[in-house]
Structures are given as C-alpha cells and as structure tokens.
C-alpha cells in the first residue's frame with residue numbers, strides 16, 4: 572500500500588461484521604475498562620485502557636504501517652516515549668553515546684534524570700561517524716541520534732552510525748520528529764527504533780501532546796511494551812483520535828511545509844540583515860548531499876541569525892504579526908522562537924554557544940499558509956529589527 576493510502580486506511584478499516592457499525596471515522600473509545608464473559612479471557616480482547624485501548628491500538632497499528640514496521644507504541648508525550656524507552660532498555664552502569672545537538676528536553680532528561688540512576692552519556696558530533704565510533708565504550712548500550720537536529724538542522728548518517736552501534740551490540744535510536752516517516756524512514760536505514768514527538772508534524776495541528784516509538788525487533792518491543800504498561804505513560808484515547816486524524820493529511824502537509832520552507836529559505840538567503848541560514852534543502856547546507864541521499868524531502872524547519880545579535884533577534888520575533896512567537900513546531904500555523912531564551916534555555920550558555928546556538932539565532936517552523944504571506948511578514952519584521960522602520 573502506498574504511503575498516501577496507508578495514512579488514511581491502516582489501522583482504521585470500517586467494521587462490517589454483524590453488529591459492526593461501519594464507522595468511516597473511528598469512534599473514541601473512552602472506556603477505562605472492558606466487560607468480559609469469562610474470568611480467564613477478555614471477550615473483546617481488551618482488559619484495561621492503560622494496557623490496551625481500541626483507539627490507541629488503531630493509532631499504534633497505523634504508526635507501524637507507515638514505516639513498514641511490526642510494532643507501534645503511543646505515549647503521552649515525546650519525552651514520555653523517551654523515558655519509557657530508556658527505562659525499558661537501560662540499567663545503572665550503562666552508557667549512551669548521543670549526538671551533541673539534541674532537542675533540549677532530551678538533554679535535560681539524560682543529564683538531570685538518567686544521570687541520577689547511574690546512566691551516563693557521552694555527547695559526540697555525529698555529523699562525523701568516526702567521532703561516534705571513538706565515543707563508544709564497552710558499556711555503551713545505546714546510540715541516540717536526532718536528524719535533522721533541533722534547532723541547528725544538522726544531519727547524521729543513520730546507516731553508517733547504526734552499523735557502528737550494532738558492532739558494539741548497542742541499540743540505535745533515531746528521533747525522527749523533524750523529518751517524519753514521510754521524508755525519512757530510519758528503520759529502513761538499519762536503525763532499531765524510530766521515535767517521535769507526535770506533538771509536532773505527526774499530529775500537525777498544535778492541539779495535542781504525544782509521543783511514539785516504532786520498531787520491528789520482537790525482543791525490544793516486548794521490553795518497551797512492558798514498560799508502557801508498567802510505567803503507564805500512555806497516550807489518551809482522545810489524543811490517539813487526534814493523531815489518527817492528523818496523520819491522514821501528513822503527506823499533504825509535509826509537501827506544503829517543504830515547498831514553503833524552501834521558498835522562505837531562499838528568500839532569507841538573499842535578504843540583507845540575515846546570516847547563516849540553515850535549511851537542509853539549500854545547496855549551502857554543509858550536509859545537503861546527505862540530506863538528498865537519506866531523506867525524500869527537507870521538512871519545514873529553518874534557522875538563521877538576525878544581524879545585530881540578541882537585541883535584533885528579539886526585535887524581529889516580537890515584530891512578527893502572522894507568524895506567532897511560540898515554542899513548539901510542526902503545526903499548520905507558522906511559529907518562530909528564540910532557542911537561547913526559550914526551547915534551549917536549560918542548556919548552559921557556554922555549552923549552547925559551543926554547538927552553535929547563538930543569541931542571534933531564530934528558529935522558524937514554516938506552516939502551510941500561502942508562502943507570500945509568510946515571506947511578507949518575515950520581511951516587515953526584519954525591516955523593524957534592522958531599524959529601518
């Protein structure tokens with residue numbers, strides 16, 4: 572089944588059995604528990620909604636289908652998916668090698684939570700697989716990648732690094748939130764686990780917080796599924812419905828995010844008052860070649876620096892009218908933010924600057940509005956930031 576068909580059909584076929592209602596749009600199963608006829612067997616297959624829920628099961632089946640994978644698991648947030656994965660697969664004394672440019676909340680989870688339980692992390696510049704290889708230790712059980720990264724849109728070679736992980740019997744995990752399975756399929760590139768904040772493009776409408784894990788390995792799935800129930804950070808039935816619905820338009824939205832972002836990136840690259848535009852679709856992106864090989868599109872995220880430093884970046888952000896100043900990304904409405912004081916404020920300033928998150932950096936999540944309107948808004952806000960109006 573093609574991706575465009577799978578997003579609207581998989582996991583959600585109308586029930587045409589006797590007694591089935593033939594729903595085209597699936598109902599939201601809010602029931603916390605399910606009656607049974609016999610003590611030793613759940614009559615409809617469901618026992619208690621933390622363990623399994625019919626609406627969540629439909630979403631989990633769809634998530635798996637979109638990557639040609641065997642299993643999908645939905646969690647109450649991207650970070651809940653990460654926490655459950657780490658608790659399921661690691662123990663005290665284990666070591667993680669992680670990309671040094673990661674979503675700020677992932678770093679916070681590693682450094683401030685997992686560290687308390689004796690799990691250590693080495694951050695490596697994964698744009699160079701050799702640096703990942705050098706960071707591997709005897710006790711390395713997991714390699715954690717994000718590509719493209721939040722916020723600097725760096726890429727790493729999923730296949731090459733998964734090979735390094737496997738040579739050390741470590742699990743390779745890819746946070747695929749920015750690309751989505753529409754533009755990049757980590758499992759096909761030999762990663763063991765694809766992970767998502769469904770809050771972003773997967774749901775796509777800025778109205779649900781959620782997370783997901785997709786994988787095919789049976790042994791890993793058993794452990795993660797056990798932890799999903801044991802730790803209990805599940806996605807609610809209502810949010811499962813929203814993500815099921817959001818996914819139906821994922822290809823349409825991603826194509827639009829991608830073509831709008833390309834136009835905005837080209838505009839920014841040509842505009843004065845702007846520096847260091849980063850977008851994987853631009854020839855000037857240092858890993859444009861890898862992006863073309865590994866991804867089938869470049870996504871909707873752009874970062875750039877406003878000339879004039881922190882003051883100018885803030886003036887720009889506060890002058891936007893159509894584009895909202897907000898954390899979050901991947902929704903139909905365009906959003907912009909200041910990583911140094913918002914999403915990545917928890918990373919100490921020196922560490923931020925070492926990896927390139929400067930005070931002038933702006934992160935843009937390009938929505939699906941008309942590109943001319945987005946560009947006009949950015950243009951007027953830049954004019955104000957550069958003191959021309």
Ligand SMILES: *Cc1c(COP(=O)(O)O)cnc(C)c1O
Pocket residue numbers: 648649650651674676677717721746748749767768769770771780781782
């Ligand atoms: C937002 C985000 C997360 C965390 O997801 P939540 O749903 O906010 O918990 C993880 N990784 C990336 C790349 C993100 O953008």
